[in-house]
Amino acid sequence: MLVLKNIKKEYKVADTKFLALKGINLDFRENEFVSILGPSGSGKTTLLNIIGGLDHYSEGQLIINGRETSEFKEKDWNVYRNHRIGFIFQSYNLIPHQSVISNVELALTIAGLSKEERTKKAKEALDKVGLSDQYYKKPNQLSGGQSQRVAIARALVNDPEILLADEPTGALDTKTSVQIMDLIKEVAKDRLVIMVTHNPDLAEKYSTRIINLLDGNVLDDSNPLTNKEKESLYNKKPSNKKEQAKMTWWTTFKLSIQNLLNKRNRSILTSIASSIGIIGISLVLSLSFGVQSFITKTQEDMLSGNPITITKSALDLESMMSGMTIGEKVEVFKEIGYVGVEKVVEMIAKRSQQSSSMFIENDITEEYINYVLDMPKEDYAAIYLDREIDITNNLYFDFYENDTEFENISVSALKTIYTSILKENEATSSYANLISNFTNILAEAPNNSSYILEQYDILEGKVAESKNEIMLVLNSDGLISDLTLAQLGYYNQKQFINMILKALDDPKYDSSIVDIEKFSYEELMNKKFVWYPNDIVFKENNLPNKEFNPFYYNAYSRDFETNDQGIELKVVGILEPKEHINYGSLTSGFYYTNELTNHIIENSSESKIVKYFNEKGDNYIINSGKINGGGEIGITFKYSYNYLGEDRLNLTGFVGKTNQMADMIGAINPNIQSLYSLTKRDVGGEPLASKISIYPVNLKHKDKVTEYLDNWNNMDEDREKIVYSDNLSIVFAMIQNIINVITIALIGFTTLALVVSCVMIAIITYVSVVERVKEIGVIRSLGGSKKDVSNLFVAETVIIGLSAGIIAIGFTYLATFIINLIVVKSLGSNIAGFPAHYAIIMISISVLLTVISGLIPSRSAAKKDPVEALRTE
Incomplete structure (x- = not known):
C-alpha cells in the first residue's frame, strides 16, 4: 500500500x-x-x-x-x-x-x-x-x-x-x-x-x-x-x-578490492608511496633492535667474564655517573662599578666532597659472606671468594739455564729477573714494570667444574679439582702469552733475551738459538711446580737490621733444608673457550683450585710471618724499596743474571706487589721507582675473602642476584650498606640510553614521512570518493546505509594500508638481510633484526594511519545525497 x-x-x-x-x-x-x-x-x-x-x-x-x-x-x-x-x-x-x-x-x-x-x-x-x-x-x-x-x-x-x-x-x-x-x-x-x-x-x-x-x-x-x-x-x-x-564487511572489502584492481597501477603506486614512512620507522627499529640484541648478546657473553663483585674498597660507579653533570649554572648578579668573585675554592671543595663520596669501604664480614653463599642456587652459576693470596712467592719449579744445568727458583724471583732483563734494553725499559699487568700468571679458578665446562672445551686432560692440580687455559685463538710461559720457566734466559732482540730487529739477535713458537701438550703438562709453606719461604731475620728487614726471602728452593712439606702441583688439563664464547670467566693463564687455597689459608695461619702481621695490626704493610738510594728495606732476596755475556751479580730483589698506577706512570717517567708492598693477605693470613665474585646464570637471573644483594641493605636500616659493583650493567645502560635517544630522534624524523603519507592517503581517498559518487548513489538506492558507504572507503584505506605495510615490511626484511650481510664479516654478528611482532605492529600502524587518513573523505562520502550522487556522470 x-x-x-x-x-x-x-x-x-x-x-x-x-x-x-x-x-x-x-x-x-x-x-x-x-x-x-x-x-x-x-x-x-x-x-x-x-x-x-x-x-x-x-x-x-x-x-x-x-x-x-x-x-x-x-x-x-x-x-x-x-x-x-x-x-x-x-x-x-x-x-x-x-x-x-x-x-x-x-x-x-x-x-x-x-x-x-x-x-x-x-x-x-x-x-x-x-x-x-x-x-x-x-x-x-x-x-x-x-x-x-x-x-x-x-x-x-x-x-x-x-x-x-x-x-x-x-x-x-x-x-x-x-x-x-x-x-x-x-x-x-x-x-x-x-x-x-x-x-x-x-x-x-x-x-x-x-x-x-x-x-x-x-x-x-x-x-x-x-x-x-x-x-x-x-x-x-x-x-x-x-x-x-546492511552490507557485510566482506562485500565492502570485495567492492573496494575490485575498485583498486580496476585502477591497479595507481593503487600500487599509492601503496608504495604510503609505505615510505613505515619503511623509515621499520629500518630504524630494525637497527635499534639489532643493536640492542647485539648488546644483550654481548652482555650475555661478557657476563661470565664480568661478574658482580663486592670488594672491601670500591668505586661506586653508579653514584659517580648520577653525580656527573655537564655543567652547573651559577646565578650571577652584575653590579656596575664592581667585579664579582668567582668561588672556585667552594667549587673545588664541593667537587672534592662529591668525589670522596664515590669511594666506599665495604665491611665484608663472615655473616655477609654466609648470606651471599645462601643465595638461591638457580640464580648463580658460581660464587668465587677471593682471598687475594699471592701464590707466586711460594711456587717453585725447575728452571733450565743451560742444556744440562738447572736450579729450583720461585715464580716471583724469575719474574724479577725477566723484568730486569727488559730494563736492560732501552726500547723496553719503560715498560718493564708493566710485565705483571700484561699477564695473568696464576689465579684461583671458580669452584664449579660444570660452569667451567659450559664455557671451555678440554683439549687435553681434565679440569683441575684437587689441591695438587692446576690447569692451563688458552685464549679463543688457542694461544698463551709468551710472557706467562717465560715467567713460569718454559723459556730460559737466553731464549727470553733472544725473543726481545728478534722483536726489535736488534743485530745482536742470535739465530742459532731456537725460537720456540709452539709447545706440545706433553711439554706443557710435564712441567712440575711445588708450593712451599711460608715458614720455609720466609725466614726470620735475626740480624741488627730486623726493624727494616723482618724476614728474608728464599728465592731458590735449593736453599731449603727439607722439601717434604711442599705440595707438588701438576698441570692436569689444557682448556680452550668454546666457539661461541667470546668472554669467558677465565682469561688465558694457569689456574689452581679452591682446595689449594683452603690448604694455604689453613697452613699459613700459624706461620711466623702471619703472626708478625698479627702483632703489627690488621692494616700493617711491609713496604720494600731503597732509602734515598741507600740500603734496602722490607723483604729482599739476591739474584743474578747474564745479559749478552755480561753478568749482573748479587742484585737485590723485592718481595711484594707493585702499584699499577705507579707502574703506568713509570712507563712515561723512568725516574719514578715502583714501591713493593706485602700484606697479610698476600701470604695467606686472611681467611675471609676480600672480594666476592658472583657469576649469574644469565641476565634475567642477574637481576635476581642484584635484588638479593639489595635485600641485605634493606633488612636493617642501621647496618652499614654493602655496595656491589655491576659495572657491566652501568656501561650497557648508558649505551642503551644513547641508543634509545637516537632511536626516538630518528623515529621522530621519519614520522614526517608518515605525515606526508597520511595527507596523500586522505587526498587519494577523496579522489576515490569523487570517482565513485555514482556507485555511492547505487548502493544507497539498493538499501545501503550511510555507514555502509563510509565502510566502503574505510575498507579501501585498510587495503591500501595493509598493502603499504606489507611492502614496507618486505623491504625492511630485505634491507635487514643486506645490512647484516655487509657487517657480519666485520662484527661477527648481525646488527639488524626485525622480529615478527614488530612486523605485525608496523602493519597495524600502517593500517591504522591510513584508516585515520581516510576517515574525513569516507564520512564525506556517507553524507552524499543519493539523488545527487545518481545524477553524477
Missing part, C-alpha cells in the same frame, strides 16, 4: 526557496502500471525519488503499508529501499568494476542472503531478462539494451513490491525501447510499477494509469482509486516481517 497525502518538497537554491512539489495527493494500487508524465521541471523525478525513499518530503504524509514514514528511522528507509523498492535508471547505473552477476547480487548481499542463495536468485533474474549467457561480463562489454536488462534484473532480484523506472528507455533506440517496455509490462502483472517518462506514446501503449504533473501539482489522473479501493487500501495492516539491509 502506497499513499501520498499533501506531499510538498522544498529546495533551497542560493538564498531563495523553490517548491518542487506543491501538495501531491495520490493513492496507488498494489498491482498497476503507472506512468507519470510532465514537462521538465514539473517534479516527476522528485516525486519518484520521494516514493523510492531516496529523497524526503518537506511536508505531508507518505504512508507505506499502513505505516506513516515520519516514524521511519534511517534503518527503516534502508530496509524499504532494499526489500520494497526496485529502481530502474535511465543511465543504468551499473558499477563498472563489478561483473554483471555481481551487480545483480548487490541488492541481495545488502539483504543478508547467503552466497549460494544470492547466486541462484541473481542467475534466475538474469535468465528472466534474457541474459543467461552474460553472467561474468563487465558492464563496458554490454550494449545499452543489455545494460538496461541488467538494471531491471537488479531491480527485480529482491522481488520488490514497487518497481520505479526513471526514463528507462531514454538512452535506447526505438527497437530496444520496445523490448524493454515489453519486459517492464510483463513485470507489472504482479506488482506496482511507477514509470517517469517524457514519451506519451509509450505511456498510452503500456501503462494502465497515467498521471500528468505540471509545476509540482497533479494536473490529471486517468485512473484514480475508487472510494471502495481506498477503503480497502487504508484498512490493510502493516507488515511485521523482520528484515535487514
